[in-house]
Amino acid sequence: MVADVIDTLADIAPGSPLDKARTRRTVARQQAQASYLSLFKPSSPGGVSALERHAVAAYVAGLHGQPQAEAFYGAGLSGAGGTVALKAAIAMAVAAGRTEGPYGAFPKGPLSVEDKAGPVYRVAAGLRAALGPRLVAAFEHTHMLVFHPRDAAAPSLQALLDAGWSTTDVVTLSQLVAFLAFQIRVVSGLRVLATKV
């Protein structure tokens, strides 16, 4: 039995007001946890290794700058066999990639006045060896998903496929990043609410 990750990261104690409020959405709470387990403790890893899953998670948590998630997924990465060199490379990728979202372009037309410029992240040459080609492609895609998802286009997916991710692997990777965007926001929101109950 793995403790509920959102409750853990948000410091929600049994019997507290937020525990009771979350109990009103018991299925959502259980299924958010089931989502976490399906991504990080899958019944079969498929084409995406535990190390890759945790490396991407550590990167996503770092880009969000949410301290509890960073610590949690950093520990997860160590547990999955992440080396000191890999962790250092991820920390540098986080430092280079941090910015503010959402930004990006709309399809050309009336919404173009709302286009918001921002960086397109590319992994620095010095980090490529430590990450390896699959994680390099994954981190570049992940940065876009985190900060400027409306810039996504078929070529971003082709870059993943060319780096050795299968179509099914890309679905798993996309779910993992998108799920963390959800989980980290719930944790952040509940932590704020906890200061006000």
Added chain:
Amino acid sequence: MTDKTIPQSGHAVPTVFTRDMLDWLPWLEPMAADQMGERHLASLVDAARVKSDYFRLLARDPDVLEARTRTDKDIFYNPDAGLPRAERELAAAATSRLNGCIYCASVHARFAATYSKRVPEVERLLAEGTGADLDARWNAIVAASVALTSTPVAFGPQHVDALRGQGLDDEAIVDVINAASFFNWANRLMLSLGEPTPAA
């Protein structure tokens, strides 16, 4: 062998936010319906979703699809306490508007308009964006959704105060947090795995 994306060309692209029905074209190959096993079919939760390219694509990883879908349904459809359905949909539409998911915004703006019967306000949100002046309560819900959608997350005590000031209790505020956060999940899948086109 390296997989390939699906080239989509020649289709019309929506260039404004709309409540009109849209279709969605995948950039990656969905599973073929006749090749889906029991686990893949069960992961759809609603059997009718076998007709959807989006869900047959996500069914490639059935465990996370099923958990995602059940999370979604409880956050939005559970009628017990909390925020009225219309305002959970408002949070979803506002999040989608800010992230730029024209497809997601179309679906949830329709739901928000249907359940609230406040078409002009929903239309203003779509036309003007998340800065549109709706009314004090809807402005507070939209502002909270915007703060939750920002990266890094910008949601703070002032947002809780504003929501409380509009009569939201803790359970309703948890619904705002869940709804806006969930659409940061949904928007990223819809935006990055395919693109919208006007319904045929």
